Structures are given as structure tokens and as C-alpha cells.
Amino acid sequence: MTRGFNFSAGPAALPEAVLRQAQAELLEWGGARASVMEVSHRGKEFMALAEESERDLRDLLDMPSNYKVLFLQGGATQHFAQIPMNFARREGVADYVVSGAWGEKAVREGSPYTRVRLAASSLDSNYTCIPSRGQWDLDPRAAYVHYTPNETIHGVEFHDVPDTGDVPLVADMSSNILSRPLDVSRFGLIYAGAQKNIGASGLVVMIVREDLLERCPRDIARIMSYAEHAAHGSLLNTPNTFGWYLAALVFKWLKAEGGLAAIGERNRVKAERLYAAIDASAGFYVNRVECSARSWMNVPFFLPRPELDAMFLAESKEAGLLALKGHKAVGGMRASIYNAMPLAGVDALVDFMRDFARRHG
Template sequence: MSRVWNFSAGPAALPIEVLQQAQAELLDWNGTGASVMELSHRGKPFMAMAAEAEADLRRLLQVPEHYAVLFLQGGATQHFAQLPMNLASPGASADYVLTGHWSEKAASEAAPYVKVRIAASSKEAGYRGLPAVDLASLDPKAAYLHYVANETIHGIEWRQPPPSGELPLIADMSSNILSAPLDVERFGVIYAGAQKNIGPSGLVVMIIRRDLLQREGQPIAKILRYREQAAADSMLNTPNTWGWYLAGLTFKWILAQGGLAAVEAENIRKSSLLYQAIDQSGGFYRNPVDTAARSRMNIPFTLHDPALDSLFLEQSAAAGLMALKGHKAVGGMRASLYNAVPLAAVQALVTFMAEFVRRNG
């Protein structure tokens, strides 16, 4: 069996070196004679691995000590609801910025627990760019300001976070975390589903300012309280041990690439190559996003004739290019270029795209 070039939006490609190491260690991890999935999460071997994974993540993002790092369960969608449970008192309001499907969903899932106020939105413009956010548009009494750093469906990405003034800034970074250097101290909370740039689905990594852990929030079960998870080193109950292990391997892989500055440079090369192929196709391919808001991680594009879509997908799959169908909400195609997608994959894609134009233009 030969591997394909995987452009899936998530669960997504993992670094081949990480998969190979996990394969080699599957039956005997670190000389224990058992898989990491078969060991107690409270045993010394796993506890040491978990601590090392956290240390590597802190090193990558230069996370200050006054932030806790949590390895949680569920997907980011669960935390759309869990965040207001923890950070907003009953009857409080929170500001949300809408830039696409996932920020809409974040606001919707929060609505039962907090009075959602839309501070800015690009919905009327079809989510083709970033809305203007200034301090005057924010409610100074809001519990926090929430935004989605990268919209996987609409292909929108914030290069810099929106201003939040005195409000804690909450960022869903599921699809662009670890793709570039980041100033963690600009945020109150950063959270991310693992299945894009960290590891397998079912794991959520959260970086939260410790003072926010002291908020009373709302009456909820102990298992849902971030403060309790932090006090228990994310082991209030049995964690996703396999996901945590693979995340640790991925953090080491990123460090081996030269860290986040090197990863960002490669992501710029990959995305620039694909955007150039789209923009220079003479209108055969089109990307609907404002140039300044274009995502490096998720690149949607359409063909000039939608009747060619099925042929494009059929022939690209035959060429070993996997998961290029766009989301049903926007149609067309989408190529997700997460950290583990190599430059060679993008080169193969743009070569195919040029050949498809030659045959069908």
C-alpha cells in the first residue's frame, strides 16, 4: 500500500515520522513491554511522558508560568459550551466575533449559558474577509471576547488577533495552532482540537491564564471545571492517553523542524505556491477570500465550471491526491495544508491542477 497526499481538513495528516515512531513503539513503549495505551495514566512512565509533552509545548509557544496547560477530552465544539460555563457568571454577557461557520457555532453553543453579543461580523459580506473590530465595538462589561483564529470551511485566518482591551481574549485555534510563532500573553485562553496540527481527534489542548481559573462561573459538575482539571494535572479522570502520547511526539517533531519560525516559513511557501496556481489560472480556478484574510491552512477554491467538479475530484483521487472536496456549505474544492502536509504534496497538487486546465480549459 502506498500513501496518498492527504489534504483532509480534519482529522488530518500526521507527520510520517510521528506515525513511524508510534508504529515502532506500538507493542513495546519505552521498554515497558506494553503499548502506551495499555499503561496506567497514573504510573510513573506515563506521568513522565505527559510532563515532557507539556514542557515541549511550553517551549514551542514560550508559555509563561502564569498560564496552565491542560490536555482535555472532547472536541473544540464541546468547549464552545464549556468555556462560558467556566468563565461567565449566570446572567453575564460575552462578546463574539463572527467570521464563518465555526465562530457562528461557538456563539450558538454558548447561548444557553451566556448572553451572546455579536461585537463584529463579516456574515453580510459572505464571510469573505475579516470584520473591523475596535475597542468601541466591545462591551466593557462582557465576560470575554471570543473569536476563531482560522475558519476551516471559509478559508479565513487572522494574522494578528483582534483587539480586546481589558477583556480576556478567547481564541479557538484548532486549525492553525503551532503553524507560526504566537504571543501567548495576548490571550486569556487558547484552545484547540488536536486533529489538525497536534495529533488524533478526541484531545483538546488548552492554555489558560491562571487567574481565569479562579472565576466562579456557573454551577457545573466538577469534571467540567477547568480549575479542577488544572489542579489534577488534567487527570481528574482517565485522559486520552494515546492522543496525549501522539501530541508529545508531534511537539518533538516540530522542534526538530527548527521550531515555529521554521514551520511558519514552510507554511508560507506551501500556501503561496497554491494561491499562485489559483490566481494565475486565468480564472479557471478562483479563491473567494479577500487577499489579506487568506488562510495558510485551509484554501477553498472553485472551478470556473461547476460541471467539472466531479471530474476534478475523480481524477485528483486517481492521482493520489486525497480529500479535496470542499465543505457542503461552500462547495467547490478545499486543500488543507497543515504542518504535516509536505511541500511535495502541494507541488503534486499544483502540477495536477495545471494539467487539468490543459485538458479541460
């Protein structure tokens, strides 16, 4: 068996160099004479890894000093509830801009903890575009404005950062964090499940402006308080040590690849090459997202006849192109081309798509 090109939306492909290093270090990590999964999270070896991983992340993002970095357990869905729990009063209000299924879920999970206002939505387009900025109804008294810069399921992405004035901007960047340079200072809070562009599932990386931590209430359990996690360096309880270790390796890999400017250019080229193949197929393949909102990370596309779907998936898998089935909410196909997907993988997919269209068109 040989590794295929993995187009899974998440858990997603990891850089091969990272996997090989993790494999080599699995039994004996550094000078610990034990696996990284077997050492204390409060021991000097792991503490050194934690500190270095934070420095690398800050360096990659050129992060301002007034932001805290947290390495937390769970996934983004847990934090859909935990964010309003920490930053919005029950009697207050938080604005949400929804451009896909994950934004919908953030609204649903956040509603028990604050009054959620739907400030804008592109549901009427079946989430094929970004809500028109002129239609956003933002409350200047809102605790924050939440949005999803990249919608993994629908393949819709913001290509700029919304201006929300004095109201903190909160972003679920699970599927596009570290995919290009980012001005962290535009945000109050950024959070991301690790399993797409950072590492393994079960870890969430959070970047939060220090002044927002002062809002965290004292009448919630300490384990739910971001202020408590920040005060304890993300070691309030036993963290996902292996997930943190993998994230640290990915940060090193990104720096070795030239940083976010270089990886962003690579991601732009990959996306343009795949969309060009779809658009040049004379309608055999169709992407329904408005061109200005097409995602660099997740590319859904549809074949001309549903009966071809199973054949496409079987043949693509046989060709070593894995996990191309679209999400059940949308159907069709979806190619997720995160940082770890090499250009060679996109080229292999494009060649297969052209050959499949020639044979079945």
C-alpha cells in the same frame, strides 16, 4: 498501495515520522513492555510523558509561566459550551466576533450559558473577509471576547491578534495552532482540537491564564470545571492517553523541524505557492476570500463549471491527492495544508491543477 498526499481538513494528516514511530512503539512502548494504550495514566511512565509533553509545548510557544496547560477530552464543539460555563455568569455577557461557520457554532452552543453579544460578523460578505475592526462593538464589561483565528470551512484567517484591552481574549485555534510563532501573553485562553495540527481527534489542548481559573464556579460538576482539571494536572479522570502520546510525538517533531519559526516559514511558502497557482489560472480556479484574509491552512477554490467537480476529485484521487472536496456549506474544493503537509504535496497539487486546467479549460 502507497500513501497519498492527504489534504483533509480534519482529522488531518500526521507527520509521517510520527506515524512511523507510533507504529514501531505500538506493541511495546519504551520500557513499559506494553502499549502506551495499555498502561495506567497514573503510572510513572505515562506521568513522565505528560510532564515532558507540557514542557515541549511551553518551549515551542515560549509560554509565560502564569499559564496552565490542559490536555482534555472532547473536541472544540464541547468547549464552545464549557467555556462560558466556566468563565461567564448566566446573567453576564460575552462578546463574540464571527468570521465563519465555527464562530457561528460557538455562538449557538455558548448561548444557553451566558448572554452572547454578536460584537462583529462578516456574514454579509458570505464570510470572505475579516470583520472590519472599526465596526467591532466590544463591551468593556464582557467576560471575554471569543473569536476564531482561522475558519477551516471558509478559509478565512486573522493574520494579527486583536487588541481587546482588559477583556480576556479567547481563541479557538483548532486549525492554526502551532503553525507559526505566537505571543501567548496576548490571550486569556487558547483552545484547540488536536486533529488538525497536534495529533488525533478526541483530544483538546487548552492554554489558560491562571487568574481566569479563579472564575470557575463551584456549582458545576467537577468534570466540567477547568479549575479542577488544572488542579489535577489534566488527570481528574482517565484522559485520552493515546491522543496525548501522539501530541507528545508531534511536539518533538516540531522541535526537530526547527520550531515554530521554521514551520511558519514553510507554511507561508506552501500557501503562497498554492494561491499563486490559483491566481495565475486565468479564472479557471477562483478563491473568493479577500487576499488580506486568506488562510495559510485551508484553501478553498472553485472550478469554472460545477460539472467538472466530480472529474477533478476522481482524477486527483487517482493521482494520490486525497480529500480535496470542499465542505458542503461552501462547495467547490478545499486543500488543507497543515504543518504535516510537505511542500512536495503542494507542488504535486499545483502540477495537477495546471494539467487539469490545460485539459479542461
